[in-house]
Amino acid sequence: MSKQPILEMKNVHSGYGSIKALKGISLKVMPGEIVAIIGANGAGKSTTLMTICGIVPIEKGEIYYDGKLINKVSAEKLPTMGLCQVPEGRRIFPRLSVMENLRLGAFHRDDTDQIMKDIQHSYEMFPILGERKAQQGGTLSGGEQQMLAIARALMTKPKVLLLDEPSLGLAPIIIQQIFDIIAKINKEEDVTILLVEQNANLALQAASRGYVVETGEITLEDEAQSLLTNPKIREAYLGE
Structure with missing residues (x-):
């Protein structure tokens, strides 16, 4: 494993106007890792990911991705660099088909033949999406929409995937499926993952x-x- 972090935050402050959400966050993610951020509701977990992605403006500190300072890189450019977020609440396009959602994940790519191969690979990884490829995204179940959101992010060919609350609102059996997929993406697709999750366990x-x-x-x-x-963690976050 490389000794150079693929993602690093150094003393990062950010917020929403007068509300200071992050007050000096420093963390690092090494290539090939799955790193979890846990904490109570409103602690700043999702804001951490949105600050990395440039959605919440950074006020102070530095964020490095793949050795480059990305403080001033626009949110839409980061996926082209290999840093992609699966946002909380999935945010798929409800009126577009499964296949159209996947194609939008590759909006910055022009390797048409490989895009079609990658869509096919998505259907192999998520067979239910293959069965529903012509169906509108909004008609899928919550678990299927979460799979589609992850598959769409993978179409960007990420090196680092930021996952925000992937278990939110899902049934326990579906949550386990999603986490099995996350482990598979990390190991088999060689994608580093920074995971924000309410389910600390x-x-x-x-x-x-x-x-x-x-x-x-x-x-x-x-x-x-x-x-x-x-x-202390077991008492505060694992319900013991």
Whole structure:
């Protein structure tokens, strides 16, 4: 594993106008890792991902991706560089078909033959999407929409995938399927993953390392297994 982080935040402050959401976040993600960010609602987890993506403006600090400073890179350019987010709430295009949603994931690419091969690969990875390829995205179940959102992001050919609350609103059996897919993407597609997840137990089981965010600050970082067995974490986030 490379010693150079593929993604790094250094003392990052950001917010929404007068509301300071992040107050000096520093974290790093090494190539090939799954890193989890856990914390309570409103702690700043999703804002961390949106700040990386340039959706929430950075006020202070530095964000590096693949060795490059990306503070001033526009949100729409980042997927072309290999950094892609699957947003909270999925945000698929409800009136477009499954296939049209996937094609939009490759909007910046011009390798038409490979795009079609990658769409086919999406159907192999997510067979239900293949069965529903002509169906409007809005008619899919929540779990199917989450699969479509992940598959669409993979069409950008990412090096790093930012996943925001992939289990939100899904039935337990579907959540397990989604997390199996996340592990597969990490191992078989060689995609590094930064995962924000309300379900701390699942997130830490999937990850190699984790960060705990409280009121816009990182209060703890450790190996995921150590966080899983930490009594304070178990009490605060694992319902014990």
